[in-house]
Amino acid sequence: MTHDPSDQDDTPRENAEHESEEEQQNEQNVSKKNEQEQIAQAHSPEKHAESSEKEEKSIGPRRLLALSLGALGVSYGDIGTSPLYALRECFKGSSHLAPTDVNIIGILSLIFWALILVVSTKYMMFVTRANNNGEGGMLALVALLNPWRRDAGRYSGLLLKLGVFGSALLYGSFMLTPAISVSSAVEGLNVATSIFKPYVIPITIAILIGLFAIQSRGTETVGKFFGPVMILWFVTLATLGIYGIVHEPGVLAAINPEHAVAFFVRNHWTGFVVLGAVFLVVTGGEAMYADMGHFGRRPIQIAWFGLVLPALLLNYYGQGAMLIHGQGASANQPFYELAPGWALYPLVVLATAATVIASQAVISGAFSLTRQAVQLGQLPPMRLFQTSSEEYGQIYVPTLNWLLMLATIGLVLGFRTSTNLAWAYGVGISFAMTITTCLAFFIMRERWKWPLWIALPLTLGFLAVDLPFFGANMLKIPHGGWFPVATAILVYTLMSTWWRGRQLLRERLVEDEPLPLDEFMHELATDDIVRVKGTAIFLTGSDAGTPPMLLHHLEHNQVLHEHVLLLTVQTEDVPRIPAADRLEIDDLGQGVYRVFARYGFMQNPNVPVAVRLCEQFGLDFDTDKATYYIGRATIIPTDEVPGMMLWREKLFAFMSRNAIQPTSYYRVPPDRVIEFGLRVEL
Incomplete structure (x- = not known):
């Protein structure tokens, strides 16, 4: 692939390289010998994955424990705050299910098996195996299938569209999660007194x-406190759950799946409708998978099976026990009514802190997904700021941040309560989980080479769970579930338009680039072209022809620099490319060099640093005084040339005008840039 790139390694977060200033200095100090040896190696995803697994297995017990605890604050905030509202919505939501003893036991059985089948089995045991060098998430899964390759199968286009639409679906949850989780926490104040009721929304x-x-x-800095706070949160969940179970130990019988079956037999259509609320207990599964690259697969699994899953099950069963036992408990706020009166206010404070952490993790996930989309060419380049020199996952996207804030506040004002927000929540995630299952099938067949008689039954088994959840959530669309669907359609339209527009733009530019590079080099060797001191760096695409900017430069200036670099920035379908593997250089003669700077889709390209690395290969020139030549295309939408629909061409032109300039995106010093304007009709 040759998109606008970025990167990441399949190793845990602490073992990944970081594109910080310190790393930039390290890149310059890499020896020529080591670089040439590593560049000569194969760069297949399988090789990187094998290396990653070895590194992860080599982690010591103490480090593994530290990573597992850290995962609690980043990967499990979303699913960890579900007890605030999930069981409540089973009885208070659209199903109007009566909180009778048998219904409570049936719901608890559904919750137990949802967590076991969806999160523990599907995600923990299988989907997390489908990681792109340790990196999870929808786009990482698509990159693992690599539908961009020329020899991709007939389903490659469909897989790309599914992956992009699945990613677009997650943006709705990025807005809904902070709204519903924080609202649920603050609403706990109403349990103790009605004084705070008018202030819940403002707070x-x-x-x-x-x-x-x-x-x-x-x-x-704040992240250092995430892990300890979430440990306290999950311990509190477990403690409150045990407190409730002690009053009614009979709820443990809900582990028997017969109670789940009996629930459907007894409630028929209502039983199906309530699945939309039961699904709320597993909504964080996709977020956990997306965050896997921060810590690695093993720490994620240890945290889940060692603390998160037991704490969640105990708390849900404790809530159910208190509902059955009575003790003044009701289905309005079963989580808070599980706590003793003296613990209510401290619990509200702790729950608020946990929901803020969950929201922070979701926002960080939105930033990370956006960077992947930009680097894979699915969104236009935008300003991305690295907020930590230690953690590559900590980035800041200003435009997206303020859009998310406005959307989240609008949701709180529009839906008013967390119960109303629950109507909208889950629709997009259930669809995304179903898409993940479909993509995982192709991973089993194409990457793992599993026989059909294993991959197909396993996929059908997962779909047998995913599709009922998806169908039940579709019933929410008229009552608020339309929001994540509308958001997904909007984001998908932007992504697909940008992707298709860039394809058409490359095709139009190729039409105006008839001179092969080898012919140009022959003319350069035979013609009497004036060469001047200095270095010219032309940022070009990967096409083999002579860059139009170079031809325009010669036509207008009649001179050529002593040293010329034709530099192409490439994005590979692996998360990170080590600094030592960054460059591929081809000496074309006459002082002209073809340079490929390779980045992974989780890395931010830095052209000046890549150029300085050329010195390690014996290229003797002053990179600090080099002149960069960049082409700037002005898009002219027209229906006279075959391409996209006119409105999409206008949308692409608008996105192109408002995208970050190449000088900023590639971190090129603007005072050393010469731009060539091109008018291109689509």
């Missing part, structure tokens, strides 16, 4: 504004 909005306002400062 919620104030917390959300504060959360989004601090994003530009990064989460490096």
Whole structure:
């Protein structure tokens, strides 16, 4: 692939390289010998994955424990705050299910098996195996299938569209998760007194504004407290659950799946409708998979099976026990009514802290997904700021941050309560989980080479769980579930338009680039072209022809620099490319060099650093005084040339005009840039 790139390694976060200033210095100090040896090696994803597994297995017990605890604060905030509202919505939501003893036991059985089948089995045991050098998430999964390759199968186009649409679906959850989780936490104040009822929404909005306002400062310092707070949160969940189960131990019988079957037999259509609320207990599964690259597969699994899963099950069963036992508990706020009166206010504070952490993790996930989309060419380049020199996952995207804040506040004001927000929540994620299952099938067949008689039954088994959840969530669309669907359609339209527009733009530019590079080099060797001192760096595409900018430069200036670099920035379908593997250089003669700077889709390209690395290969020139030549295309939408629909061409032109300039995206010093303008009709 040759898109606008970025990167990441399949190793845990602490073992990954970081594109910080310190790393940039390290890149310059890499020896020529080591670079040439590593560049000569194969760069297949399988080789990187094998290396990653070895590195992860080599982690010591103490480090593994530290990573597992760290995962609690980043990967499990979303699913960890579901007890605030999930069981409540099973009885208070659209199903109007009566909280009778048999219904409570049936719901608890459904919750137990949802967590076991969806999260523990599907994601933990199988989907997390489908990681791109350790990196999870929808786009990483698509990159692993590599539908961009020329020899891709007949389903490659469909797989790309599925992956992009699945990623677009997640943007709706990025907006809904902070709204529903923070609202649910603050609403706990109403359990103790009605005094706070008029202030729940203002308090919620104030917390959300504060959360989004601090994003530009990064989460490096605050993040150190995420793990301990979430440990306290999960221990509190387990303790409250045990407290409730002690009053009614009979709820443990809900582990028997017969109670789940009996629930459907007894409630028929209502039983199907309530699945939309039961699904809320597993909504964080996709976020956990997307965050896997921060820590690695083993720490994620240890945290889940060692603390998160037991704490969640105990708390859900404790809530159910208190509902059955009575003790003044009701289905309005079963989580808070599980706590003793004296612990209510401290619990509200702890729950608010946990939901803020969950929201922070979701926002960071949105930034990470956006960077992947930009680097894979699915979104236009935009300003991305690295907020930590230690953690590559900590980035800040200003435009997206403020859009998310406005959307989240709008959701709180529009839906008013977390119960109303629950109507909208889950639709996009259930669809995304179904897409993940479909993509995983192709991973089993194409990457793992599993026989059809294993891959197909396993996929059908997962779909047998995913599709009922998806169908039940579709019933929410008229009542608020339309929001994540509309958001997904909008984001998908932007992504697909940008992708198709870039394809058409490359095709139009190729039409105006008839001179093969070898012919140009022959003319350069035979013609009497004036050469001047200095270095010219032309940022070009990967096409083999002579860059139009170079021809225009010669036509207008009649001279050529002593040293010429034709530099192409490439994005590979692996998360990170080590600095030593960054460059591929071809000496074309006459002082002209073809340079490929390779990055992974989780890395931010830095052209000046890549150029300085050329010195390690014996290229003797002053890179600090080099002149960069960049082409700037002005898009002219027209229906006279075959391409996209006119409105999409206008949309692409608008996105192109508002995209970050190449000088900023590639970190090129603007005072050493010469731009060539090109008018291109689509």
